[in-house]
Amino acid sequence: MSTLLNIENLSVEFSNYQGISSVLDRVSLTIEKGEILGLVGESGCGKSVTALSILRLIPEPPGRITSGAIRFEGEDLLKFSPKRMRQIRGNEISMIFQEPMSSLNPVFTIGNQMREVVRIHRGLRRREADTLCADMLHQVQMPDPKEVLKKYPHQLSGGMRQRVMIAMELACNPKLLIADEPTTALDVTVQGQVLAILTGLSRRRNISVLLITHDMGVVAQVCDRVAVMYAGRLVEMASTGELFANPIHPYTQGLIASIPKMDQQSGGAQETSGEHALYSIPGTVPTLIQPPPGCRFHPRCTVSGSSCDSDVPELRWVSPDHAVACHRITGGGL
């Protein structure tokens, strides 16, 4: 496998009247060709900002990319001209969004919108574009694609709309697909279906996927590797199996412990009532205007040591496929 996208030390700041918040702090991650990388973390931890930075769609101002590089096939996207960037978007890197309800323009038919996208990006004539659109809809398992093309977005269900979005983005043959919480707004059954379609297409056509989610269940189901973010920093990165079997960072451990389990009583024997409470990480996400010094997780951490509130932990490789940023592991803390 070779590297498709390589983010190095990406820092992003947003300023508002309260001050400057460092939304991303030296985030580094790589995506290999054909791999599905999960990016997980709580709301507001910088997952979506990372995705938008890759496409250079951070609103500036108030946002600003202060340092770092985003290398796509070896070239730094941050140095591209707006024109060159537009050619990347949609053609090389596509993105699907969380809200399938409103990601389609309500005043045009599905066919109208899909056709425009493929005509512009692939330079097809109308009839060829129609055939391709129907074919793409067929590939996302849409029943009766020709009829769907004639419908307006409000005539489709949420799952169907999200599949339309996937079909639309994949019609341009991107090398990287960024999926920003693609299944959050969908029913669980539909969610599974959409994820299956997404992974199936990724495998078949060797498309890399950056899957942003806060759902560890989704991660376990579809991702090859996982990167965990907390308050604008990458805290742990590992292959999916390794991460679930051997989570090192206390935050990751907390996330995994917070997954509801059907087969066992969490808390187990100590629970006198027999009812079991779902584990939750104490505290809340810190404000990014004045983030906690040192490790940003230390105020909520159950095992934080002396230097956790002063030194920033660096991401270190503890095994060939597992990196973590925690003093407790690398020996700086306890």
Place this chain on the structure above:
Amino acid sequence: MKFPFYRHPKYHELKLTARLLRNNPTAMAGLVILSVMGLMALCAGWLAPYDPIRLSLAERLQPPGMAHWFGTDEMGRDILSRVMHGARISLRMGFVVVFIAGGLGSVIGAVAGYYGGRIDNIIMRVMDVILSFPSLVLAMALAAAMGPNLNNAIMAVAFVMIPKFARLVRGEALSVKEMPFIAAARASGARNRWIIVHHILPNCLNSVIVLGTLTLGDTILIAASLSFIGLGAQPPTPEWGAMISVGRKFLMDQWWYATFPGLFILTTVIGFNILGDALRDILDPRIRR
């Protein structure tokens, strides 16, 4: 599933609009008034009993009667025929003005709302300046400066109407540009101009149609006012405002001269206003379904 005849969804939308229109008595009243006016304007050449500008001094200032239903003017011209031809001028003026003002105003508003910031500020302050004049006074000044004729009057009124549309569309653009489908379009490489033309403007169309209909009434009124003070259509053009202007001198003894053109202005403007009001309800997506 039993859908033997599939039709394009636009067909269903149009059918729904038609049904809502039919079930709305005021809308129908407006539509009927305007259809009659429109028909009259289109067919004035065939329907009008006399030539609207041929002089016949023998029949000057005749009261309404069998030969001349609406009477004649001081040159012996048939007022009914003149009023019918006047509908042609007034309606055409109205549509041309709304077309120009609605088109330019929408684009200006969409640009201001979409780009925001400095561009928005500059554009909208200019619009505010235009709006700060009473529209009739500004139109008068412009028409006078450009020289009194029909085309200049159209341009002057259109100019005055632009800010109305710009304001409306700017507001809509502000909310539409935050919709996820705009972000999605940007993420698939759309350029700003494309987004404005293909996403912002079509989503503002409903409101523009409503405002356009209401503005048609205003426009006809302002246009007639300009002609009334001699800055629009010039005699002997059978324009309603111009006819009232001349008829004013005869109001004491020949009431019919100014009254009939006035009634037509009134009816047309009411027609546009009630249709516009009804359209606002009918095209409102919250009421539609």
